[in-house]
Amino acid sequence: MIKSRLVLMTLAAYCLYAPSTFAQKAAAPAIKIPETVVIPAGQFMMGSTTADRGRVNSESPQHEVSIKSFAIGKYDVTFDEWDACVAAGGCNGYRPDDRGWGRGNRPVIYVSWDDAQSYVKWLSGVTSQKWRLPTEAEWEYATRAGTTRAYYWGDSANHDHANYGADECCQGVKLGKDQWINTSPVGSFAPNPFGLYDMVGNVYQWVQDCANDNYKGAPADGSAWLAGECGYRGLRGGSWYYFPENLRSAMRLTLPLTLRFNFIGFRVVKDL
Numbered sequence: 001m002i003k004s005r006l007v008l009m010t011l012a013a014y015c016l017y018a019p020s021t022f023a024q025k026a027a028a029p030a031i032k033i034p035e036t037v038v039i040p041a042g043q044f045m046m047g048s049t050t051a052d053r054g055r056v057n058s059e060s061p062q063h064e065v066s067i068k069s070f071a072i073g074k075y076d077v078t079f080d081e082w083d084a085c086v087a088a089g090g091c092n093g094y095r096p097d098d099r100g101w102g103r104g105n106r107p108v109i110y111v112s113w114d115d116a117q118s119y120v121k122w123l124s125g126v127t128s129q130k131w132r133l134p135t136e137a138e139w140e141y142a143t144r145a146g147t148t149r150a151y152y153w154g155d156s157a158n159h160d161h162a163n164y165g166a167d168e169c170c171q172g173v174k175l176g177k178d179q180w181i182n183t184s185p186v187g188s189f190a191p192n193p194f195g196l197y198d199m200v201g202n203v204y205q206w207v208q209d210c211a212n213d214n215y216k217g218a219p220a221d222g223s224a225w226l227a228g229e230c231g232y233r234g235l236r237g238g239s240w241y242y243f244p245e246n247l248r249s250a251m252r253l254t255l256p257l258t259l260r261f262n263f264i265g266f267r268v269v270k271d272l
């Protein structure tokens with residue numbers, strides 16, 4: 001009898017406490033999906049001409065590219081979004097340092113091209129959608145947003161439009177609306193004509209493409225250029241640390257795909 005009472009009491013205790021135990025186990029970390037903007041299909045001239053002050057030879061020859069419609073991150077991927085990936089078991093458990101500048105809605109930094117791949121792989125898995133880095137052509141098309149001048153707002157850099165560094169290489173600076181020595185929270189400046197924030201300045205953004213010295217032989221259909229020196233990948237948009245010319249829509253940079261720096265982040269694209 002004593003034994004059966006004990007069983008009943010155990011069952012009662014189980015019934016009382018089990019639901020909350022199950023509820024705790026069922027509570028998965030919140031998944032943050034980056035907000036996106038749908039970019040319309042179109043054609044544009046990729047690269048620069050001599051009218052673009054500060055241009056370098058890798059931006060030529062200027063050439064026409066056709067772009068299919070795609071969705072791109074409205075903002076750079078933030079620490080909040082990255083940390084949610086780690087909390088959910090993705091991103092190889094890698095938690096980048098923020099240097100004490102803050103996490104939250106600041107752009108994630110210290111992420112290599114390989115790290116960015118781990119994020120889009122995780123995001124694709126949890127959403128059952130195809131996420132990836134922008135191609136270099138998609139990035140420039142989205143940044144220009146129909147504009148043809150050196151910067152999407154005009155011919156000269158301006159701290160009222162973006163967070164970048166001193167005129168002489170290389171250090172952060174506060175001027176005008178740009179009140180940040182280092183990274184700024186995403187969306188701190190007005191968006192470009194497509195409604196995209198921080199396309200230039202704040203942090204450099206990885207693109208898919210391999211390194212090539214110029215555009216001779218580049219794809220004209222908006223796809224990633226996956227020939228060339230593929231241990232190096234493209235970066236676009238300039239950063240808080242660099243001088244103004246790096247914010248030009250046509251500006252190109254390449255770095256080894258394993259490097260992590262405090263001026264490099266990324267933005268995602270979703271196939272439609």
Ligand SMILES: [Ca+2]
Pocket residue numbers: 163164165172173174175178179180181182240
């Ligand atoms: Ca600044």
